[in-house]
Amino acid sequence: MSKRGRLLDWMQFGRKSWAGNSFRNKVGGRYSEGMSDLPASFSEPEITVQAFVQLRSGEQPETPEAPILLDVREPWEFQAASLPDSLLMPMGDVTSRAHAELDPDAHIVVLCHHGQRSLSVAMWLRGQGFERAQSLAGGIDAWSRTIAPGVPRY
Numbered sequence: 001m002s003k004r005g006r007l008l009d010w011m012q013f014g015r016k017s018w019a020g021n022s023f024r025n026k027v028g029g030r031y032s033e034g035m036s037d038l039p040a041s042f043s044e045p046e047i048t049v050q051a052f053v054q055l056r057s058g059e060q061p062e063t064p065e066a067p068i069l070l071d072v073r074e075p076w077e078f079q080a081a082s083l084p085d086s087l088l089m090p091m092g093d094v095t096s097r098a099h100a101e102l103d104p105d106a107h108i109v110v111l112c113h114h115g116q117r118s119l120s121v122a123m124w125l126r127g128q129g130f131e132r133a134q135s136l137a138g139g140i141d142a143w144s145r146t147i148a149p150g151v152p153r154y
Helices: 003-013 049-057 075-080 091-101 116-127 139-146
Strands: 025-027 030-032 068-071 086-088 108-111 133-136
Touching (some): 091 116, 108 116, 108 139, 133 139
Parallel strands (some): 068 086
């Protein structure tokens, strides 16, 4: 089965076992199920567009570095509408590219059209040790409706 097929299988049926890792959070230098020492803002799997704007502008003191914006839409969607400084990694490529191209310690905000794909990818990333991965709630559509009306809607 291809990596894309395994990711889709995981999303559809909630199977994490194919990855060989259960969801773990680092606590005090060891890994423990169901516990987190992450700031409250990172413990949530989603981030609102308003909170993301604050992060990008540096208004949140607990996160001095700008988050990585990971766009998991298809190339044609990215061409139709995208946000500056975003990294295009279509959802089907995430399993093969994530560990090679992303820093597991970085704050990663995952973006898609409406937020469903990005939430699935953010949860998969968290299960792979990217503890600060979050989905942009509502996706680029919410961004266009509430933050930047100049970003085309499709």
